[in-house]
Amino acid sequence: MQIKSNPLVTSLKTAFIFLFILSAFFSFTGNAFSAGDPGGFFKMRVIHTNDTHGNIRKTWKSGRSDISEISAMREEINKKTPGSNILILDAGDFTDGKKRDPEAVAADMSAMAAAGYDAAALGNHEVKIGIEKIKEISKNSNLPIVCANLTSKETGEYVFKPYIIKDFGGVKVGILGFSTPKILESMNADELAKFNYAGIEDAYDKIIEKFKSECDVRIVLSHMGTDEDFKIAETHKKIKLIVGGHTPDPIDEPVFKSACCVVNTGKYGINVGMLDMTIDPESFEIKSADGVLKKVGDESEL
Numbered sequence: 188m189q190i191k192s193n194p195l196v197t198s199l200k201t202a203f204i205f206l207f208i209l210s211a212f213f214s215f216t217g218n219a220f221s222a223g224d225p226g227g228f229f230k231m232r233v234i235h236t237n238d239t240h241g242n243i244r245k246t247w248k249s250g251r252s253d254i255s256e257i258s259a260m261r262e263e264i265n266k267k268t269p270g271s272n273i274l275i276l277d278a279g280d281f282t283d284g285k286k287r288d289p290e291a292v293a294a295d296m297s298a299m300a301a302a303g304y305d306a307a308a309l310g311n312h313e314v315k316i317g318i319e320k321i322k323e324i325s326k327n328s329n330l331p332i333v334c335a336n337l338t339s340k341e342t343g344e345y346v347f348k349p350y351i352i353k354d355f356g357g358v359k360v361g362i363l364g365f366s367t368p369k370i371l372e373s374m375n376a377d378e379l380a381k382f383n384y385a386g387i388e389d390a391y392d393k394i395i396e397k398f399k400s401e402c403d404v405r406i407v408l409s410h411m412g413t414d415e416d417f418k419i420a421e422t423h424k425k426i427k428l429i430v431g432g433h434t435p436d437p438i439d440e441p442v443f444k445s446a447c448c449v450v451n452t453g454k455y456g457i458n459v460g461m462l463d464m465t466i467d468p469e470s471f472e473i474k475s476a477d478g479v480l481k482k483v484g485d486e487s488e489l
């Protein structure tokens with residue numbers, strides 16, 4: 188015998204099941220999107236530098252080094268909004284290319300790692316101390332260099348990690364690196380025979396499917412120069428942020444190209460950049476991006 192269900196009971200049951208699924212979903216995703224934002228958007232703070240050229244540990248007249256400034260910024264954010272999603276990034280040329288001193292580079296990279304840097308791009312000046320050397324220092328200092336356009340000619344494998352992923356409570360933020368063709372000028376004959384440099388489009392074509400499948404929010408750490416950064420932003424609309432370097436002119440306020448935000452702090456560590464991003468947790472489109480350059484030094488002091 189078939190029992191006919193009461194339509195009222197059926198719809199109440201359906202509503203109950205729907206509410207149960209909804210509450211389970213929000214309790215699961217709550218951690219990821221709660222960081223100080225009752226609206227449910229994913230918030231991320233990005234502290235960034237580029238082209239510091241061996242000045243990362245410099246003490247300016249104000250009595251603070253870039254590194255202590257960065258640590259102070261991070262502590263301030265954590266104090267105001269505990270549990271914030273913070274990324275600290277450098278877009279390359281953190282070494283003094285004239286001195287070519289591996290010990291100074293090791294000290295810079297260790298200081299950057301201690302200050303909480305998550306990743307750095309490979310600048311042309313880094314390559315001057317030797318690709319194997321900078322790779323060894325990166326490993327020992329525990330500061331990853333990301334570079335998606337340099338591979339071994341023999342094995343085809345990436346020399347550095349093409350990208351890293353930071354997991355902020357379930358939101359996966361991928362940080363992929365690009366280096367300028369100028370690195371070829373910093374390579375010696377052995378290195379030129381050993382390593383293959385790929386242009387941005389070829390390099391991105393090769394990695395895009397994997398990068399896309401593993402990351403919700405795509406960031407590029409670019410040592411390509413601002414003009415190239417704008418082109419990348421306009422061509423690859425799913426990249427949400429380009430932290431740029433190589434061009435010594437600062438971008439005073441974040442520039443939007445397509446749906447991508449492009450930033451650059453200038454040179455010598457005179458400025459430290461701070462960017463607040465609010466991102467839709469479903470489409471991963473940027474809802475807002477407010478950036479400032481904090482002046483911490485002066486060119487006359489160099």
Ligand SMILES: [Zn+2]
Pocket residue numbers: 280310311312367410432433434
């Ligand atoms: Zn450069």
